[in-house]
Amino acid sequence: MIDFYANKEAWEEAFEHRHPGWGDENYKRLRNEKLPFFTPDVAQELRLINFKGKSVAQFCCNNGRELLSLMQLGAENGVGFDIAENIINQASDTAKKAGIDNCRFVACNIMDIPEQYYNSFDYIMFTIGAIAWFDDLERLFKKVSDCLRPGGTLLIHDFHPLINMLPIPGEPEFDENHLNKLAYSYFKKEPWIENNGMSYMSEKYPSKTFTSFTHTISDIINSLIQADMNIKKFNEYDYDIGISEAYNEKGFPLSFLLIAGKVR
Numbered sequence: 230m231i232d233f234y235a236n237k238e239a240w241e242e243a244f245e246h247r248h249p250g251w252g253d254e255n256y257k258r259l260r261n262e263k264l265p266f267f268t269p270d271v272a273q274e275l276r277l278i279n280f281k282g283k284s285v286a287q288f289c290c291n292n293g294r295e296l297l298s299l300m301q302l303g304a305e306n307g308v309g310f311d312i313a314e315n316i317i318n319q320a321s322d323t324a325k326k327a328g329i330d331n332c333r334f335v336a337c338n339i340m341d342i343p344e345q346y347y348n349s350f351d352y353i354m355f356t357i358g359a360i361a362w363f364d365d366l367e368r369l370f371k372k373v374s375d376c377l378r379p380g381g382t383l384l385i386h387d388f389h390p391l392i393n394m395l396p397i398p399g400e401p402e403f404d405e406n407h408l409n410k411l412a413y414s415y416f417k418k419e420p421w422i423e424n425n426g427m428s429y430m431s432e433k434y435p436s437k438t439f440t441s442f443t444h445t446i447s448d449i450i451n452s453l454i455q456a457d458m459n460i461k462k463f464n465e466y467d468y469d470i471g472i473s474e475a476y477n478e479k480g481f482p483l484s485f486l487l488i489a490g491k492v493r
């Protein structure tokens with residue numbers, strides 16, 4: 230079973246090594262832009278949903294930028310959960326600077342969200358690099374289902390599992406002249422073990438260990454079914470949302486949006 234607290238330490242260390250100014254200016258975009266931090270496709274899908282008066286949560290919210298952005302669509306209140314205490318502090322700080330007072334942030338392991346949050350949310354969202362931190366998706370989605378109100382909705386915008394088959398720039402297997410080369414099994418069972426920092430937020434350094442997992446589309450769908458969730462929408466996009474642009478618009482599904490409803 231995964232050691233969530235080893236990942237917590239690795240994420241908190243990555244925040245300590247963050248790029249200078251990382252996340253510090255997010256409040257300005259939240260004040261001045263419409264739905265910043267979402268891709269145009271996802272922003273369009275979010276606009277189709279009536280969030281007015283609803284209660285929303287983001288699991289693995291990192292520095293809160295996406296949840297705070299979503300609040301523009303009229304939700305009554307929002308709660309962001311993330312295991313990394315120092316990153317959650319940045320989220321609270323950003324909310325304050327952006328003048329968003331109906332959204333708060335809680336530092337905790339998603340699997341340990343206390344019962345006080347059960348049956349609490351109309352919407353729960355995961356975005357970009359969130360579900361990979363859980364080895365057991367069935368347990369994760371059961372937690373989601375516990376926290377959703379009856380009839381509530383789960384939104385997942387994340388990396389498409391196929392991206393895990395592709396070598397990324399910097400890896401020895403990557404060859405920009407042969408972008409159709411697959412390097413890893415779609416069915417990889419062993420975790421990804423990384424000790425080089427978290428490139429999108431920090432410089433490279435010999436870091437504490439990040440442990441993450443590949444999940445296939447069928448893992449995701451079957452785990453949702455086991456958690457009594459109905460799939461309402463599943464979109465695939467041919468562009469990446471955070472690892473590398475090398476494979477964009479080359480015919481690979483690189484990201485997806487899934488919307489599912491709690492059955493009862």
Ligand SMILES: C[S@@+](CC[C@H](N)C(=O)[O-])C[C@H]1O[C@@H](n2cnc3c(N)ncnc32)[C@H](O)[C@@H]1O
Nearest residue numbers: 233240289291311312313338339356357358362
């Ligand atoms: C890649 S980041 C999400 C980034 C965010 N979507 C964004 O684009 O700003 C993944 C987040 O998951 C959090 N995380 C990892 N394991 C977790 C767990 N068991 N419970 C709660 N948060 C977790 C990490 O602390 C990290 O902030």
